[in-house]
Amino acid sequence: MSRIAGRTIHGLHDRDERLALAGRGTDLQLMRESNWLLVLNYVREHGGSPRAEIARQTGLSRTTIGNIIDDLLAEGLVRESGSERADTSGGRRVVPVHFNADVATIIGIALGRHRLIMVVTDLSANILGRTEVPFPAYQGPDTCLPLLADAIRTFIMAQGIPWAKVIGVGIGMPGIVTDGVCLAPTIPGWIGTNALQRIRELVDLPIYLDNNAKLGALGESRYGNARDVESMLYVRVGTGIGGGLVLNGQVYRGGAGSAGEIGHMVVDPHGPICLCGNTGCLEVFAGKAAIIEYVRARQPAVQDIVTVLQLAQAGDAVALAALHRAGASIGAVVAGLVNFISPVLIVVNGSTLRAGELILAPLRDTVLAHSLPTPRAHTRVIAGALGSNAVALGGVATVLDAVFRDGRALHTLATTTAPVYK
Numbered sequence: 208m209s210r211i212a213g214r215t216i217h218g219l220h221d222r223d224e225r226l227a228l229a230g231r232g233t234d235l236q237l238m239r240e241s242n243w244l245l246v247l248n249y250v251r252e253h254g255g256s257p258r259a260e261i262a263r264q265t266g267l268s269r270t271t272i273g274n275i276i277d278d279l280l281a282e283g284l285v286r287e288s289g290s291e292r293a294d295t296s297g298g299r300r301v302v303p304v305h306f307n308a309d310v311a312t313i314i315g316i317a318l319g320r321h322r323l324i325m326v327v328t329d330l331s332a333n334i335l336g337r338t339e340v341p342f343p344a345y346q347g348p349d350t351c352l353p354l355l356a357d358a359i360r361t362f363i364m365a366q367g368i369p370w371a372k373v374i375g376v377g378i379g380m381p382g383i384v385t386d387g388v389c390l391a392p393t394i395p396g397w398i399g400t401n402a403l404q405r406i407r408e409l410v411d412l413p414i415y416l417d418n419n420a421k422l423g424a425l426g427e428s429r430y431g432n433a434r435d436v437e438s439m440l441y442v443r444v445g446t447g448i449g450g451g452l453v454l455n456g457q458v459y460r461g462g463a464g465s466a467g468e469i470g471h472m473v474v475d476p477h478g479p480i481c482l483c484g485n486t487g488c489l490e491v492f493a494g495k496a497a498i499i500e501y502v503r504a505r506q507p508a509v510q511d512i513v514t515v516l517q518l519a520q521a522g523d524a525v526a527l528a529a530l531h532r533a534g535a536s537i538g539a540v541v542a543g544l545v546n547f548i549s550p551v552l553i554v555v556n557g558s559t560l561r562a563g564e565l566i567l568a569p570l571r572d573t574v575l576a577h578s579l580p581t582p583r584a585h586t587r588v589i590a591g592a593l594g595s596n597a598v599a600l601g602g603v604a605t606v607l608d609a610v611f612r613d614g615r616a617l618h619t620l621a622t623t624t625a626p627v628y629k
């Protein structure tokens with residue numbers, strides 16, 4: 208694993224990996240490809256290094272580096288800047304080599320129950336454009352997947368992005384997603400849908416699909432408040448309660464790929480029935496519907512979360528109690544996870560976090576009250592830094608990981624005639 212400007216580059220082949228590949232010996236093309244990726248990822252990480260420095264650091268010969276940099280220049284993936292400086296060893300001019308993040312773009316999408324959030328980024332995950340549109344996910348995949356495809360096309364056109372420069376689309380959605388198939392618990396009507404395959408049939412771009420909380424965790428881990436943190440528990444509070452665990456920079460998936468379903472951990476076995484069929488899950492105490500229902504049962508005019516948040520901010524005791532109950536319920540579950548995992552950081556995000564400390568404070572207080580002193584002393588509960596972009600940026604990170612681990616998609620960029628996106 209290596210770092211670029213504080214960001215972790217997971218596509219980078221480390222030296223052992225490269226040597227293992229090179230050790231096969233017989234496949235020169237494989238070795239060339241491995242060296243090409245090694246140099247490209249080194250330049251991503253250490254933008255501004257001259258060729259001689261890249262050769263020293265990668266262990267490749269000056270000749271090999273020269274050939275690879277020439278290829279990368281031709282492919283538009285690197286550029287040599289004009290800020291030349293004299294080589295102290297012999298008066299030669301040395302030219303810094305920089306990664307060209309503008310050569311392609313990535314689309315990251317948060318597919319929610321009621322809205323789509325889409326971002327377009329460069330290859331360094333810098334956001335170049337963003338949109339947010341209504342999305343009726345409850346109408347099911349037959350209605351919604353064509354709408355999603357249209358939304359992607361409209362967004363790309365509106366942003367003025369040449370289609371050929373979009374190197375991938377990373378999408379996060381609620382529920383368990385295993386090999387592209389939506390599994391329970393998920394949005395009603397989507398169970399058993401191979402959403403990944405169907406989106407690929409509708410949109411002629413490389414598509415990646417994952418659970419939204421896992422992507423939120425990945426986004427915060429790469430670009431948010433959890434950068435450089437070894438172990439992080441991510442909690443997403445919204446219509447559902449989702450979770451993600453990041454260990455050593457990677458999202459932990461577990462045997463079934465479903466790890467992180469914190470919303471379906473039981474708070475009260477005798478509690479109300481949950482979407483998943485169980486009773487008393489965290490989600491039925493802390494999900495958006497539970498917060499609204501708590502207030503509506505006492506103040507029938509209240510029908511939506513915006514009103515609840517407004518009432519709470521105005522000091523309404525019932526609305527405050529609803530948010531307190533939600534935060535404390537989440538905190539009780541998280542306290543158990545703190546004991547078990549001892550995460551360095553607990554990052555909370557999601558639409559309900561618009562309530563800020565009104566939900567975060569009882570959550571934090573309950574974690575502190577109910578976790579053991581030792582892990583408690585080494586963890587912090589904080590709000591995410593990426594807000595509503597966390598899931599979409601996790602989608603971007605997923606595309607980047609795939610592209611820079613493989614590299615094949617990058618070779619095709621130079622063959623397109625479309626102008627480089629600026």
Ligand SMILES: [Zn+2]
Nearest residue numbers: 471481483488
């Ligand atoms: Zn449940």
